[in-house]
Amino acid sequence: MSFKIDRGLFKYDFIDHHAVLCVPVDADVKEIRKRYLQVARRLHPDSSFTETAAQKHLGNELLSKLVNPAYEKLASDRTRTEYILILSQIGKRLVQESTSVTLNTDLAKQLVEAGNIDHFYKTAIAKLAQTQYDSLEQAVQVIAQASELNLVYLMRSAGKASAAPPPAQPKAQSGTPQPNTPKNTAPAPTPPKEDLIVEQYIRRAQSLIDKNQFAPAKVELQEALKLEPKNSRCHSLIAMVYLKQNQLKMAKIHFDNALKLDPSDETALQWKPKIDKALGQQPSDQKVTSSPNNGDKQPEKSGSGLFGGLFGGKKK
Secondary structure (H helix, E strand, O other): OOOOOOOHHHHHOOOOHHHHHOOOOOOOHHHHHHHHHHHHHHHOHHHOOOOOHHHHHHHHHHHHHHHHHHHHHHHOHHHHHHHHHHHHHHHHHHHHOHHHOOOOOHHHHHHHHOOOHHHHHHHHHHHHHHHOOOOHHHHHHHHHHHHHHHHHHHHHHOOOOOOOOOOOOOOOOOOOOOOOOOOOOOOOOOOOOHHHHHHHHHHHHHHHHHOOOHHHHHHHHHHHHHHOOOOHHHHHHHHHHHHHOOOHHHHHHHHHHHHHHOOOOHHHHHHHHHHHHHHHOOHHHOOOOEEOOOEEOOOOOOOHHHHHHHOOOOOO
16 A cells, blocks of 8 residues: 655655654754654554554554555764754755745645744644644644645745735824825835844754754755855854864864854854964864865874864863
C-alpha cells in the first residue's frame, strides 16, 4: 500500500517527516521521541484490540511506511541536521516562488496572516496531533494539513513572506488644513527592512548553535552577512561556529571584524586573545599571512591539542 500525499511540502517531491509525526519543524530529539512513542503505541497491531483486521493492517502500514522512517530520520543528530538544512533551503526557494504556492486549508491560510507566527503555528500543530491518528482513514489528510502549516512557517521564517503591513494612518495636522491637500490618501506600504530579516537569520542561527547544529547555523549567518556585512553580532556568532569546528583562522578573521565594528563585543573580547595565543603556539603560524600563489603557508592544526585547550582542556 502506498500513501500518496500531494499537498504542503510533499507537493515538491519532499517527504515531510515532521508532518508525519505532527511535531514542529524545530522540535528537539526529546520531543520527537515522545511523539513517536505515542503514535507507535496507537498504530501497533498489538495495541488495537477493538479494531478490525483491516484497520490493524492499515495501522501497521502507516507505522512501517511513514512513521518509523520519519523517526529514524529525525532521531539521529547527523541525519536531522542535514534534513533541517534542506528544509531551510526549501523555505528560501519557495519564497522566490510564492506566487505559485497554493494552500487548501484554512489553518495554513490563517498562518499566512498571523501576527505571532510561532505561537499560532505550534498551537495549530499541537491541536492536529491530538487527533492525527484517531481515524486511520483520515490520517493522510491530517499529515497533508500539517505539511501545509510547515510550508507556510518555513516561508515566513525566511523573513520575506510576512503578511503585508497595514496601511499607515495619515497623521493629524494641527492648525488650519491646507486647501490643496489630497484627502483619504494612504502612503504606500513600507517594504520589510533588511535589518528585520537579518535578525530572523540571527535568531535561527542562535537556536541552531544552542543545539550544536553548527553547519546549518553557519548557512543562516552567511545569508545574514550577505544582507548586512557590517553586522558585528553576525561576525561574532559565525566566529564561534568556526571556533566550535576548530577552524581557528576563520574564527580569528570574524572576531577581528566583530571588534572593528563593535570594540565592546563581549564574545570577541573573550575568545580572540585565546585564539591568538593558540595560533601563536604554532611555530610557522605566528603571523597569519597568505600568498597569492601559495595560499596559507601552514594549515591549521586539528585535534584535541588546540581545540581541547580552548574549550577547557586539562590544565597543567
